[in-house]
Amino acid sequence: MNKPEFDITYSQLPPQLYAHTKPDPAPNAAYVWLNNSWARSIGLDPAWLGSDEALGMFSGIQDIEEDYAPLAMAYSGHQFGHFSAQLGDGRALLIGEFVDSDATRYDLHLKGSGSTVYSRRGDGKSTLRAALKETLFSEYMAAIGISTTRTLAVFETGETVIRDKAHKGAVLLRAAKSLIRVGTFEFADIMKGADIVEKLADFLIVREYADIDIEADDRHQQLFGQIVSRQAELIGKWMSQGFIHGVMNSDNMALSGETIDFGPCAFMERFKPNQVFSSIDQNGRYAWNRQAEMAMWNLSKLAESLLDLFDENQEAAIQIAEDELSKFFPQFMMHFNQFVMRKLGLSIEGEQAEDMMSQTFAMLSTAKPDYTLFFRYLGDVLTGEDESLLVALCADEQPLQSWLSVWRRHIENEAITTTEIAKNIQQINPIYVPRFRLVERALEQAGNGDLAAFKHLLKALQDPYIEAVEFADYLFVAADDDADEQTFCET
Ligand code: AMP
Ligand code: MG
Secondary structure (H helix, E strand, C coil): CCCCCCEEEEHHHHHHHHEECCCCCCCCCCEECHHHHHHHHHHCHHHCCCCCCHHHHHHHCCCCCCCCCCCCCCCCCCCCHHHHCCCCCCCCEEEEEEEEECCCEEEEEEECCCCCCCCCCCCCEEEEHHHHHHHHHHEEEEEECCCCCCCEEEEEEEEEEEECCCCEEEEEEEEECCCCCCHHHHHHHHHHCCCHHHHHHHHHHHHHCCCCCCCCCCCCHHHHHHHHHHHHHHHHHHHHHCCCCCCCCHHEEECCCCCCCCCCCCCCCCCCCCCCCECCCCCCCCCCCHHHHHHHHHHHHHHHHHHHHHCCHHHHHHHHHHHHCHHHHHHHHHHHHHHHHCCCCCCCCHHHHHHHHHHHHHHHHCCCCCCHHHHHHHHHHHHCCHHHHHHHCCCCCHHHHHHHHHHHHHHHHHCCCHHHHHHHHHHHCCCCCHHHHHHHHHHHHHHCCCHHCCCCCCHHHCCCCCCCHHHHHHHCCCCCCCCCCCCCCCC
């Protein structure tokens, strides 16, 4: 068994940015799930991860003897557009940083490990449901190639956590490239003095944007430009796969470009551009089709925090911020278009692709097919000339038929054979997706002590391109009326 080496470089930053804290002791902690294969692939010995020693460390039983101390990070955030100065890790903890064999540094972060100085009125705890939901979604995101934090382990604490009712308590151990958020800079910005913003920005460059020359005068502009690019790509991927994050507050946007915080998130089932699942998102601020706009909004808050670093002259600094921000939408559109064209099996670009995008989404809005299966079944149209699967997905067939004739004309112009295109379509479009009712069933059963449905669903979601008989139940089209399909933050 190889015990990994941990340290915490975050504590080199000014002390206003964190508070040392220990996990609440959970003497009855027991693992319910371990991500052995991923642990192995980042060089973390699964034998150690599953050991009593590791569990003791994560559950606050065994004191950490190393020369570092775990900490909760401070951050602010705009929540649904309103600024909260004092947020921070209220139920989470950086338990250690770990460097993998490729020299990638990960934050190992506990969620649900007890209250911290940032807990406000919260209990610092997490439910088993919330931990398992985050696991299902983040594993799926990783499987479909979307940058994301990932679960390494989930353990039950043996405690009861009260939310809408009594739930089993649990702690999630997640690994992130870094958990510095837009909100971390917003917090640093209000802690005027001591160059905290600059220290944080330089720390982020070294940690996450190492191709930027740390000596360069314009390094903070470069940093901001690259953050903008990563977000543009991330949101392009989210939207092309029908992902709705649900709570894109500025404290939930990680500057690494990873997806974080899987509270009320969901995947779109029947296509509806203004789809919202979250019970608290009454005005549809974070609807599927507003996510690029909201990412841009968060980035403008980040720019405000970085302004003094761009240029001493305020007007010049604002100009730099605006120039970099203005690159967001074109880059987002480029990625979104590219991903959707690949999903359609097309290599068209430029105006042709833009035209195809608008025709496709106009058709989806009226035909209202299941979003995931629509793309997946396009391949079958090419191989068997059988449209019945596709037609069965749609609420209205006529717009689908007119669109299909346009799509077929493009397919004929592709340089490769239709068999190859059909194969590509199956390779890029998953057949499984964490559907609302499947996730709910798995979490409900897990709450009653039976993990079978969770494990079965997870297996499909970790390998979502391969159709298998054992997952036949997972292919269904959501009802037209999704009114009772609401997600909750579970905080
Ligand atoms: P979220 O929107 O879930 O990312 O959480 C927003 C803020 O609320 C963060 O500062 C969290 O740490 C804090 N928070 C959420 N749930 C709890 C809880 N149960 N106890 C303490 N703080 C919490
Ligand atoms: Mg959060």
